[in-house]
Amino acid sequence: MNTIEQASNLKKNNEEKSYEKNIQHLDIYKCYQQSPYRSAKHSSYFQVYAELLEQYRNKPITFVEIGVLNGGSLFMWRSYFGTSARIIGIDFNPLAKRWADDGFEIHIGSQADPEFWKDFFKKIGDVDIVLDDGGHTYEQQIITAHTCIPHIKNGGLLIVEDTHTSYFKDFGYPSKYSFIEWAKKLVDNINSRFPAVKVSTLLYKNSIYSVSFFESIVSFRIQRDKCFESAPTANDGISINAQDFRYQEIQDKLSIFASNAEDAKWKKKLKKSLVKRIAKLKILKLKQYF
């Protein structure tokens, strides 16, 4: 088989791959295929990009990608976002500087170095989107997130790719300090905006509005004006004074037992043990879902 035949067979195989059907209609995938330089992205990423990034197209945004390698993704982003977007690439490899000739802004440094980021944001100012496709170690991902979040504008995003490394032995799995474990903590962070919940001491409860978990991607929406402490509200509609049946089941059980008990002391004892038993049964019931 000659090279052309091999290439056409490879193309045919790719076309037969089921994921192609799901993504080939997406503009971002077309931009990826048309990029003149090589880029390698997982097939599941394009639908996530389309979902997260569509609203930023043809707007004067500042988009930063960590990880340049062969330059292919820089061209993909430029054709996807349009010419009004400022596309910035960051890599540790000084060779990446060559893409500056094609109109991209390139910065050389390590994403795991907080000093690099300090200098970067001093020069560039705040940005709209940071996409981390760098080295994918926990240290790189966490330091990048921690240092970039304060510099992402309201309405912006931090997107971290290849988060499956949190499950790779080579990267340290299993570890309490993986990127995914860090990201899971942000669930507590967000819920700590509810006044009665104080389970997180992380810093981002006033900046991260939401976190989305996709396969191999975690995305953080930065929207400070939506991160206010919540408070109970009610409208002015007529109340028919309906009883809240939340505890009715337990109340019913308690009243049967209580009516069988003769004196107040026994009633109290019975109630206590019944509440305990009901709680135990509830846990047994719940365990099957975990």
Ligand SMILES: C[S@@+](CC[C@H](N)C(=O)[O-])C[C@H]1O[C@@H](n2cnc3c(N)ncnc32)[C@H](O)[C@@H]1O
């Ligand atoms: C997965 S590749 C990037 C691929 C590119 N985004 C694409 O789609 O074609 C990862 C890149 O991250 C760079 N990198 C690795 N460690 C880094 C670090 N600590 N700081 C900045 N860049 C780093 C590597 O030099 C490499 O070019």
